[in-house]
Amino acid sequence: MTPERSASNRPDPGTPVFYGRRHGRRLRRQPAENLEWGLDHYGIDADTVECAAALPPQALFNDEPDREDRPVFLEIGFGGGEHLAARAEESPGACFIGAEPFMNGVAGLCGHIRQRGLTNIRIWPEDVRLFLPLLPDACLDGAFILFPDPWPKFRHRERRILQPVMIDQLARLIRPGGELLLASDDATAKTWLLQSMLGTDDFAWQARRPADWRQPPPGWPGTRYMAKAEKAGRRSAWFLYRRQDRQNP
Numbered sequence: 001m002t003p004e005r006s007a008s009n010r011p012d013p014g015t016p017v018f019y020g021r022r023h024g025r026r027l028r029r030q031p032a033e034n035l036e037w038g039l040d041h042y043g044i045d046a047d048t049v050e051c052a053a054a055l056p057p058q059a060l061f062n063d064e065p066d067r068e069d070r071p072v073f074l075e076i077g078f079g080g081g082e083h084l085a086a087r088a089e090e091s092p093g094a095c096f097i098g099a100e101p102f103m104n105g106v107a108g109l110c111g112h113i114r115q116r117g118l119t120n121i122r123i124w125p126e127d128v129r130l131f132l133p134l135l136p137d138a139c140l141d142g143a144f145i146l147f148p149d150p151w152p153k154f155r156h157r158e159r160r161i162l163q164p165v166m167i168d169q170l171a172r173l174i175r176p177g178g179e180l181l182l183a184s185d186d187a188t189a190k191t192w193l194l195q196s197m198l199g200t201d202d203f204a205w206q207a208r209r210p211a212d213w214r215q216p217p218p219g220w221p222g223t224r225y226m227a228k229a230e231k232a233g234r235r236s237a238w239f240l241y242r243r244q245d246r247q248n249p
């Protein structure tokens with residue numbers, strides 16, 4: 001699915017513009033097969049979500065009817081899917097949704113799903129900003145935005161994924177007490193993430209000492225992008241936020 005286009009073939013005003021890549025190198029036979037298989041079995045399409053908008057997202061995991069009270073986590077920009085697959089494998093009782101418009105990355109996740117026999121992942125193979133408005137309030141237990149594209153030039157700052165409107169959406173979707181984990185290796189992005197989160201009272205940063213952002217959270221499986229950053233000598237930081245509960249601060 002691509003953003004809605006008008007007769008003039010320009011995106012409708014209000015449709016977010018995605019500046020990243022949708023395709024990389026031509027996929028070889030096995031990844032291409034994995035992609036087709038994965039989207040066929042676990043892909044979410046817009047019609048399904050619109051029809052299910054009033055339902056909890058567990059309804060997307062409809063092959064297992066007892067899933068209504070299972071925790072749901074969202075990873076935004078999962079890249080090759082290493083982190084999402086590892087989390088799903090470690091918590092088979094939870095539901096995981098991943099959003100990623102880069103098809104070579106989606107093929108990577110589909111490969112992990114297939115190899116490990118995971119059934120608790122659903123894939124939105126598109127811009128996450130088209131998906132979030134379709135979800136009901138307080139339906140997520142947590143969300144991850146790991147190593148987002150830094151867009152280091154100031155004139156490109158509006159392309160960075162964490163914008164006030166995104167923070168408001170995440171505040172609407174993550175239940176009180178739920179968590180938002182941000183991570184980056186890039187100096188501009190780290191500052192941007194922290195500064196952006198300073199602009200909201202809906203989330204509280206959980207760090208008490210430097211080790212809390214210098215060390216990954218327990219069970220951290222790594223990501224492909226982080227591995228590249230470390231090889232290049234860049235240090236990663238993890239910023240964990242908790243959704244504030246207005247009734248019980």
Ligand SMILES: C[S@@+](CC[C@H](N)C(=O)[O-])C[C@H]1O[C@@H](n2cnc3c(N)ncnc32)[C@H](O)[C@@H]1O
Pocket residue numbers: 018020021076077078079080099100101102105126127128129145146147148149150161223224225226
């Ligand atoms: C630098 S990569 C990091 C990938 C992965 N999280 C990792 O650590 O290896 C950032 C990813 O975010 C994805 N992305 C960028 N904008 C997005 C959007 N609006 N919705 C979903 N994913 C997005 C990109 O396609 C890219 O794969």
